Amino acid sequence: MKFDKIIATGGIGTGMLFLSSQQKPLGRSESRSVTLSPAKDYCKQQIVLYYTASLLKDKIPVYPVGYVGADGSGSAIIEEMRLQGMDVTYISQSPEYPTTISICLQYPDRETCNFTAGNSASGLVTPEYVKNAMMQIGVDERTIVCAIPEVPVASRAEMVRAGKMKGALTVLSVPVSEAEEFEELSIYRYVDILAVNLEEAQAVAHSSETGEILLRKLADKLGNWNPCLSILMTCGRDGAYTYASQSVERIPPLLGNAINTTGAGDAFLGGALAGIARGMELRKERNDLVFGETTLRSAPELGTICAGMAVECEDSIAFHVSPMTIQGLICKNGWTAENHFI
Template structure:
């Protein structure tokens, strides 16, 4: 089936996804254009919205109708209360999230009139998610069929979570973002699926003497040697990979084959959190028995819908809302 037929027939209920990692309050301001180094630009009103990569992914999973369990730490500040309330409202199980003294994680985001953004993260409570916490929630960690991870939490804790989940038979999905250089072998060995964008992909596989390829422009992704890219990713240790390509869609690398998934054309308002919406749809798709390729096809609709609203979680739709939006687009 093709994308829209998959979207219209997919049922995400019954899936069980665990998301381990970060929760942040997003401080967002819109500007006509993004500032260059040392420059001051005038922005619009400051808004505070729920965010954090893992938190976003959990909200996306829950809104699509799958079970979503969040694991991580919030601070004792008002942002902690705000983030917990918003995730509960989205349908996320927050019963195993703990609080620690001090501020919750926060993100400062600038968005221009084209929907492009810059992001700076302050870890807050996220940096206190240690391996001891991981062990304390091992029952919840292994309660689903799929585990979603990113790198906004300490690397040793992410690695421990991957180990416990992989040993328990869960499908472990790693979003290698924000990119932090070479990954620990113990983490790689316990990951079943890697999700990266085009820049993270190149940072991961580039070798000394390589010339950086063009990662933008008309048809840029078609000029890349995806067989070589896939070979390099397998050499790193990843057999199944999804590379998101922004407005060019995504590439699914699996079983020796590279398949391109088209992006959906929408009037983008804000691209903040679109990658997390895509990841959430991948997690929910795998948890409900879809193939990786079919999950990516549906995820392209889910992430495109997210670009039509402001903020991350605040722009995510339910399955019914996503279906209705693209049904209207076809009229």
């Protein structure tokens, strides 16, 4: 293992998934009948860290930092995360605010939009709370810190800033609605890896481009703050792109029967984090035409497998993803993988 612990903060809570029969985006004044899905939905930190913890179980500790309500939902989530292999010591319960709830609307093409309650326990994750947890856990050059949405911007910025000051590898995810805030904070100078989807990349770069052109524009802009910053950019059906050491690489998507794309980007990040912790590089130095064309060896390829398995699952977390099921998928498809891959 290249790293000996992972510390993250982000929203922790439950969600509800609604299915729209119409492809047209929901209008500002529109009332629409939709179908409530029986699928289980979760907030972002739990989704990301499920895959990380599952793939690193009994290898290195994974510490979620956050708040839930002192309610049945919050207690159940803490127990779930503990059973999933996470150290839940730094998840607190609030008697005043409820556990965060997220509402997801999925369109017929499987694209989704989300609403997350801001007046919930996750809002209690202050910069001081984050700093205190990091101090107690201990942060050094063998630590990965990851700031995930759905807690206050200032708290995520503090995790990245404090982590960088201690020599940790810092990872940041930036939603569209908060791109301007992070830019105003000049936080990118403390970020080692930026993880974004296509729309988030466009918001940060102030560009409507796509693919490699967008990624290079984003890298050029962020290079003004941090010329060493790397980028992971997911693009749905177009796969994912990485920018590292001033080079761009595309990872083809894992083709399959998509049932629910909710959480696919988070699954990608969770799998990639596990790969990084294992010592995998962000690039394999080859652009495969199809996934698995050459030997699997990079962290984004591990993330792609997690995302590909996630979209075939009705829930926002594909609980069947594990080292064993990934090994089975590799064998089934006749791919080859380096020994440290899984």
